[in-house]
Amino acid sequence: MKKIEAIVKPFKLDDVKEALNEIGIQGMTISEVKGYGRQKGHKEIYRGAEYVVDFIPKVKIEIIVESERADQVVEAIQKAANTGKIGDGKIFLSTIEEVIRVRTGEKGKNAI
Amino acid sequence: MKLKHLWLTLTLGLIATPVFADDVLDTGDTAWMIVATALVMVMTPAGLALFYGGMSRYKNLLNTLAMTLVSYCLGSIIWIMWGYTLAFGTSQGGIIGGFEHLFMAGIGVNSLTGTIPTYVFALFQMTFAGITVALVLGSIVDRMKFSSWIVFAILWITFIYCPIAHWVWGGGWMGEMGALDFAGGNVVHINAGVAGLVLSLVLGKRIGYGKEAMFPSSIALTALGAALLWFGWFGFNAGSQLAADGVAASAFLVTNTSAATAALVWMFCEWIVTGKPTVLGIASGVVAGLVSITPAAGFVNLPASLIIGLVAGALGYFFVGVVKHKIGYDDSLDAFGVHGMCGVWGALATGLFANPAITEGKAGLFYGNPGQLWTQLISILATATFTAVGTLIVVYVTKALTGGIRVGRDDEIQGLDSNLHGERGFEIA
Numbered sequence: 001m002k003k004i005e006a007i008v009k010p011f012k013l014d015d016v017k018e019a020l021n022e023i024g025i026q027g028m029t030i031s032e033v034k035g036y037g038r039q040k041g042h043k044e045i046y047r048g049a050e051y052v053v054d055f056i057p058k059v060k061i062e063i064i065v066e067s068e069r070a071d072q073v074v075e076a077i078q079k080a081a082n083t084g085k086i087g088d089g090k091i092f093l094s095t096i097e098e099v100i101r102v103r104t105g106e107k108g109k110n111a112i
Numbered sequence: 113m114k115l116k117h118l119w120l121t122l123t124l125g126l127i128a129t130p131v132f133a134d135d136v137l138d139t140g141d142t143a144w145m146i147v148a149t150a151l152v153m154v155m156t157p158a159g160l161a162l163f164y165g166g167m168s169r170y171k172n173l174l175n176t177l178a179m180t181l182v183s184y185c186l187g188s189i190i191w192i193m194w195g196y197t198l199a200f201g202t203s204q205g206g207i208i209g210g211f212e213h214l215f216m217a218g219i220g221v222n223s224l225t226g227t228i229p230t231y232v233f234a235l236f237q238m239t240f241a242g243i244t245v246a247l248v249l250g251s252i253v254d255r256m257k258f259s260s261w262i263v264f265a266i267l268w269i270t271f272i273y274c275p276i277a278h279w280v281w282g283g284g285w286m287g288e289m290g291a292l293d294f295a296g297g298n299v300v301h302i303n304a305g306v307a308g309l310v311l312s313l314v315l316g317k318r319i320g321y322g323k324e325a326m327f328p329s330s331i332a333l334t335a336l337g338a339a340l341l342w343f344g345w346f347g348f349n350a351g352s353q354l355a356a357d358g359v360a361a362s363a364f365l366v367t368n369t370s371a372a373t374a375a376l377v378w379m380f381c382e383w384i385v386t387g388k389p390t391v392l393g394i395a396s397g398v399v400a401g402l403v404s405i406t407p408a409a410g411f412v413n414l415p416a417s418l419i420i421g422l423v424a425g426a427l428g429y430f431f432v433g434v435v436k437h438k439i440g441y442d443d444s445l446d447a448f449g450v451h452g453m454c455g456v457w458g459a460l461a462t463g464l465f466a467n468p469a470i471t472e473g474k475a476g477l478f479y480g481n482p483g484q485l486w487t488q489l490i491s492i493l494a495t496a497t498f499t500a501v502g503t504l505i506v507v508y509v510t511k512a513l514t515g516g517i518r519v520g521r522d523d524e525i526q527g528l529d530s531n532l533h534g535e536r537g538f539e540i541a
Contacts, residue, residue, distance in 0.1 A: 048433030
């Protein structure tokens with residue numbers, strides 16, 4: 001099983017969600033995060049006091065899928081979240097050892 | 113029936129004709145002054161509280177609101193106990209009022225000041241005392257002990273505000289000298305601005321000032337606060353005529369004009385210099401324009417108010433946006449930059465533009481009375497000096513009484529809302 005973590009622009013979340021629904025992904029976890037990479041921050045000026053805002057708001061999406069579906073999911077996210085501008089985000093892929101459904105105790109594929 | 117009414121009105125009118133015009137209550141004036149008093153009241157616990165609260169950091173928003181609220185409460189109580197008589201009691205050599213009206217003694221429902229009940233006059237003046245001490249806050253939010261603020265406010269209203277109010281409006285030397293201060297350029301704005309500067313210098317800079325970002329908690333609250341201040345300021349300036357007449361109307365007109373002009377000028381200055389027209393800039397310009405027209409409101413005509421507002425917007429922006437950062441003192445919300453500097457400009461402008469066509473006998477440099485500018489300058493210097501020295505003494509007395517005036521390091525970093533008040537300004541889930 002694979003975990004896909006994608007950090008995307010907040011206003012792209014709906015596009016990503018729709019793209020994932022289309023390929024049959026039925027659940028995900030999202031969180032509002034802040035960070036910076038090449039995009040860097042921006043400046044805000046209050047009565048002449050300049051503050052640099054380093055951390056820019058992003059949305060992190062986490063999805064667990066069977067290993068064979070991972071490439072398809074990554075491709076869908078990459079297409080949907082792309083604006084062509086710096087700051088579009090990153091996608092991380094990692095291997096997951098086990099998934100357990102809290103309600104029934106099912107494990108592995110059945111628990112996804 | 114109609115004739116009978118007319119006859120009655122005429123007869124009653126004749127009977128009521130006063131020997132001295134000043135000794136008769138005018139219902140129109142009284143009604144307006146009651147409303148004006150309520151308008152000025154809303155400036156402090158609503159207007160100023162939001163204006164300042166929005167600019168303070170999210171962790172100190174409630175502390176700023178609390179200090180503004182108690183300022184008004186303390187002002188209210190002190191005023192009726194001993195403040196009114198110190199400011200408006202019989203003058204003791206032009207320096208301070210006598211004690212004959214302690215706890216409003218000797219004033220009843222039939223007492224009149226001009227054409228309005230003395231109760232209304234005293235209440236109107238009370239709202240000025242409340243807002244003036246609250247304005248000082250703008251220099252020191254984010255770092256002063258709440259207990260120290262309470263002690264400071266009590267001492268400051270008593271020993272600084274009351275004497276200056278007496279000098280200018282209560283029959284004291286400054287008014288006798290002919291200094292013009294219609295609604296409080298000296299008494300309110302220069303006074304509060306300089307006191308704020310002194311207090312902020314004694315307190316020292318906030319931890320991280322100039323190094324870390326200090327974001328305002330909500331510019332939306334600040335903008336709303338500025339709008340409420342603007343609204344209340346009609347009572348402040350037009351009410352200072354103490355009558356519902358043409359001069360009050362003129363004061364209303366020039367007040368609004370100056371505020372609108374200064375807001376636009378501040379906005380364009382920012383737009384040109386830093387590339388973006390900020391809401392904080394527009395809101396600050398409103399206040400700069402209102403402050404500057406305050407001493408001049410009942411003396412100047414419409415064209416003068418455009419110039420006063422124009423200069424106020426540019427001066428305010430230049431002072432808080434450029435000069436302050438070069439000098440490097442920490443006037444947190446710019447009480448000195450906006451109220452002090454624009455107050456000085458307004459007082460000088462009154463000496464330039466006072467027009468005898470508005471209030472008879474009051475003329476400035478441009479209307480053939482160059483001496484007025486000199487008189488204004490003396491009044492500004494005297495107010496600033498007295499406030500600076502007096503506030504310094506009051507601060508040190510407060511320090512001794514409350515064991516230091518600055519909050520502990522941990523409290524300052526974690527925030528005064530949680531550590532001093534046990535509350536939070538926002539619950540955002």
